[in-house]
Amino acid sequence: MEWTREQRYRRIEEATIEELTALQEKVNNSRWRQKYHIQPVTGLLNDPNGFSYFNGEYHLFYQWFPLGPVHGLKYWYYTKSSDLVHWQNVGIALQPDDYFDSHGVYSGSAIVHNQTLYFMYTGNTRDENWVRHPYQCLAFMDENGQIKKLQAPVIHEVPKGYTDHFRDPKVWKVHDTFYAVIGAQRENETGCAVLYSSPDLMHWTFEGEIHTRLQHFGFMWECPDYFELDGNGVLIFCPQGVVPAGEQFQYVHQSGYIAGNRLDLKTKIFEHGEFVKLDRGFDFYAPQTTIDHKGRRLLVGWMGLPDIPYPTDQDGWAHCLTLPRELTIQNGKLIQRPVKELEALRQDAVHVKDTLHNEQKRYDGFNGTCYELICEFTNMEAEEVGIEFRSSDEEKTVISYNRHKQKVTLDRTYSGEVPAKKYGTTSTCRVEGNAVKLHLFVDTSSVEIFINDGMEVFTSRIFPSPESTKICFFARNGNVSLDTTIYHLTAMQKNGGADDGPLV
Numbered sequence: 001m002e003w004t005r006e007q008r009y010r011r012i013e014e015a016t017i018e019e020l021t022a023l024q025e026k027v028n029n030s031r032w033r034q035k036y037h038i039q040p041v042t043g044l045l046n047d048p049n050g051f052s053y054f055n056g057e058y059h060l061f062y063q064w065f066p067l068g069p070v071h072g073l074k075y076w077y078y079t080k081s082s083d084l085v086h087w088q089n090v091g092i093a094l095q096p097d098d099y100f101d102s103h104g105v106y107s108g109s110a111i112v113h114n115q116t117l118y119f120m121y122t123g124n125t126r127d128e129n130w131v132r133h134p135y136q137c138l139a140f141m142d143e144n145g146q147i148k149k150l151q152a153p154v155i156h157e158v159p160k161g162y163t164d165h166f167r168d169p170k171v172w173k174v175h176d177t178f179y180a181v182i183g184a185q186r187e188n189e190t191g192c193a194v195l196y197s198s199p200d201l202m203h204w205t206f207e208g209e210i211h212t213r214l215q216h217f218g219f220m221w222e223c224p225d226y227f228e229l230d231g232n233g234v235l236i237f238c239p240q241g242v243v244p245a246g247e248q249f250q251y252v253h254q255s256g257y258i259a260g261n262r263l264d265l266k267t268k269i270f271e272h273g274e275f276v277k278l279d280r281g282f283d284f285y286a287p288q289t290t291i292d293h294k295g296r297r298l299l300v301g302w303m304g305l306p307d308i309p310y311p312t313d314q315d316g317w318a319h320c321l322t323l324p325r326e327l328t329i330q331n332g333k334l335i336q337r338p339v340k341e342l343e344a345l346r347q348d349a350v351h352v353k354d355t356l357h358n359e360q361k362r363y364d365g366f367n368g369t370c371y372e373l374i375c376e377f378t379n380m381e382a383e384e385v386g387i388e389f390r391s392s393d394e395e396k397t398v399i400s401y402n403r404h405k406q407k408v409t410l411d412r413t414y415s416g417e418v419p420a421k422k423y424g425t426t427s428t429c430r431v432e433g434n435a436v437k438l439h440l441f442v443d444t445s446s447v448e449i450f451i452n453d454g455m456e457v458f459t460s461r462i463f464p465s466p467e468s469t470k471i472c473f474f475a476r477n478g479n480v481s482l483d484t485t486i487y488h489l490t491a492m493q494k495n496g497g498a499d500d501g502p503l504v
């Protein structure tokens, strides 16, 4: 079905109760609903927003179009958790109902100030000729958890020399000054990030562009996020329209980071290394980080991409968020690990130690659609080792390590229904060594694979049939020792899904 502009910009209260109930029923009947990932009650989820720890709880919002699986009029939907594992759907937090955000409460971030949780976000507006004008806006959560908007934007104008692609403020504080990094497009249609400062979150001064070595790197940088980790400066961003180069940047959109010295807030000079992709899978975009009360730098991403259809569209919903990951840094490289709290989902464990001799093997207890699996391959003589999962006679998803090529590959060619095939169905990255550790989180329609304790991550949606539940380990051309554990995981909520909670 083609969605008209009118249909995309319908507000939720324009839908009848019957329409909403029918949509929700369709979504609830979808065979691809996740068990322990944050997913929309109906409609389309995209970027995580306002990720924060405040008043003893984690708060996480996301971009949401309620009425169908398309990018339309965006709201902020609110979920919260005391443990990063069990999330409670709270309802709509911010609605596009003011002149400064009439066409979408776009992405933004949160910061605690004066015992209050503040949100800075982009209000997207369009004039009668559909010309975009962005405002940067502020909202806050009062002591009863009610979220209110400031009744005027805090940044009204796009800075001189930049276009209306100016959005996604990420705020942090140094001593008594707040800083915001905002995604921007120069008038010559190249992407960059700009810096603002403020004494109080209300009054903002344009400090200038962050000077990087990437002068021609895509046409717009979405969702920038600057933070410091162990004395390193890190700038995460999502450059749109990066030209593919060799094996690099072949997939639709990129999300990655540059790391280096601390950003010089006076000169805005950021000395940094190469742009590194944050994730090696297919479906990962617009991540956001926060720091929690334990001092951990945490990251959550959108497990999806703009501009491509997904198999769940037919069921009235699209996308989910990734599991929360903890970031650390080693020699300028970000390491991502699933947060320890996720172990709370583990039920029974099955453990196997074995040697594979140029063969494929299956083990009792190793199967399912919702599990965590850790597998270490050592004493590697084989040329290639790996795991086929969500498999049956017709389907399989494969993660493999080729010792000769020193490459890990995720292959979803036979994963069932495969989105965006034209961009390729295998994804590869370089991993060196004579051993490899694969740590998988499999949910009904996704997989997140942490390689060698978070040195690389492959995040992907997969859409196999519910009957594809087998797991098979293999070694080609030689032997390998294998040490593996599977934990079947409980659903995030008691009703068996992650679907509880109000639409509005």
Ligand code: FRU
Residues within 6 Å of the ligand: 046, 047, 063, 074, 106, 107, 108, 122, 167, 168, 222, 223, 285, 286, 306
């Ligand atoms: C990234 C993005 C942001 C924008 C939001 C709108 O996916 O395009 O730049 O704020 O999504 O939903």
